[in-house]
Amino acid sequence: MQLYLNGFRGGDPDIKVAAPTWREFGSNAALPEKVDVLIAGTGPAGLCLAAQLAQFPEIKTMIVESSPRNIEKGKADGINTRTMEMFQAFGFAEDVKRESYWVNQTAFWMPDASNPAHIKRIGRVQDVSDDSSEMPHILINQARLHQLFLDVMHNAPSRLTPDYNWSVEAVDVDPDASDHPVTVTLKDTGVNWGETKVVRANYVVGCDGARSNVRKAIGGELHGDAAHQAWGVMDILANTDFPDVRQKCLIASQSEGNILILPREGGYLFRMYVELDKLNPDERVSTRNFTADHLIEAANRIMSPYSVDVKEVVWWSIYEIGHRLTDSFDDVPAGEDRNPRVFTAGDACHTHSPKAGQGMNVSMQDTFNLGWKLVHVLTNRADARLLRSYSAERWVEAKRLIDTDHEWARIMSAPAGQSKLDSSNEPRFVQAFKENLEFTGGLAVKYEPSALTALPTYQALATGQEIGRRFHSAPVVRLADAKQMQLGHVAEADARWRIYAFAGQDQKPLFDLAEWLENDPSSPVVKHTPRDKDCDAMIDVRAIFQQTFEQLSYENMPTLLKPHKGKFGLQDHEKIFCVDHKGLGDIFEMRGIDRTAGCMIVVRPDQYIANVLPLTAREDLSAFFASVLRDVRSGGV
Known part of the structure; x- marks a missing residue:
């Protein structure tokens, strides 16, 4: 955790400086007339999305819930390893580990x-x-996870708080309008039960369960x-x-x-x-x-x-x-060429058995995927076409989940001696359990090639970091202070891209890359970072060297890796890493990084690997980012 960039401030470091408020929250507060994003439902999917958007006070976010308060007990309880990696990015993985x-x-x-x-x-x-x-x-109570997300929201600059006792009754989209084209009718489920209010939104996300009114409003049906x-x-x-x-x-x-x-x-x-x-x-x-x-x-x-x-x-x-899935996770009918305005996530678009422990996990992964894309669009970092990728990516993964879980549920319910696996040397559910460990860990997700996920042209440079899968962390030592840590833990749920540059035997290509990224007009760091923002506001570059801590000279490192940031221009000392020297493992060996040539690994804001490139592939790197992000220096897309 980095603190005091813009001045010393005592107290709980998780409580961020509040931004100027755009509305009041509370049971007696008036509802806003217009919002950027309206989220229906304070289950895991809705809260995961709200916790991301809460970090951006310029995005007017509203989350409604028909119940009067957070749940206290029951519902889901299993959190797989992939979701725990995501919790690390939100800052409460250690709390979950301690309590669970x-x-x-x-x-x-x-x-x-x-x-x-x-x-x-x-x-x-x-x-x-x-x-x-x-x-x-x-394993932990779902209500406790809700509270951890609620704490993140409340401590965020926007101080986002749910509007309880409101349910979504109707959603109408005007596809020809550009300003708040979604009209949402909310019904009071509290003291003034039955009264309605209308809120206009730029985007609506239905995280309102298997009986989702948001899904029904856009014509979605669960099939299965x-x-x-x-x-x-x-x-x-x-x-x-x-x-x-x-x-x-x-x-x-x-x-x-x-x-x-x-x-x-x-x-x-x-x-x-x-x-x-x-x-x-x-x-x-x-x-x-x-x-x-x-x-x-x-x-x-x-x-x-x-x-x-x-x-x-x-x-x-x-x-x-039951195993059910909708045809699409957004409001765009098949064959229609427009950007989506309404989305569904979690049980609102896919349901399955709880036996494999994936429901809550996949729901949160849905909105972890959607959250950064909404941030990019609403902060003018990317064109709204980016939002088309949400349904395309998550539907495929939900289908994979449904198919795997369908088979697992049948195996679990088959009487002894009546499963197709009973003829093997191992009992049916032992064999199936072993085969599905990657799936149950949430690690089977692999996004197919697209504008956000490159072809595996240079995959051989990092055989243990497969394009389309989540970035697989490993031990490193931070050069400036010799701290042992996990490299993947530098990533926060902040909608930033990461470039992990691994040095080869010759360090010069990495030094040359750093100089180009910092200064060249064609560099994605230069092209896509607003002039009034820190150099890592959009793309966070980190370097990893093969030498151990005592073999490297911090003073000789490139200036991009020692940037001056914030209103005081304070130097960031946490961008450079080396291999662990105390026996926890060599990241180059553990993740199949080419020791001779090195490489750079481009990681999306949701922690999935977007590209693997040689350190010298500057045109390829620039072209990749240009296909996703706006060129803020020239005003292009």
């Missing part, structure tokens, strides 16, 4: 061959593969199927003689169904997903009148010879597995 349960091992239980009515542990699998991420897979299988979920405080209750467990009984156990934060609470009855094709789960007692009874049947003595049911719910 870490999933280190997953235990598998199946019918005992000598006594099939009883279950028996058949093995354990490491839950997060070695070096797949520096972050853990964790249901497994016709009832499942229950409960968070409980209980005693049990089951030995693995503080490990993640997948349990398959002979004839009573399956259970997924997820320990929760705090040492005592745990969650159980319990398989209940098959449903008829035309039957809804609500018609069965299940209660919490039904879940407890089923759990005890499945876990035999073990039992669970429930002391308190903190939260419970019944659901049916």
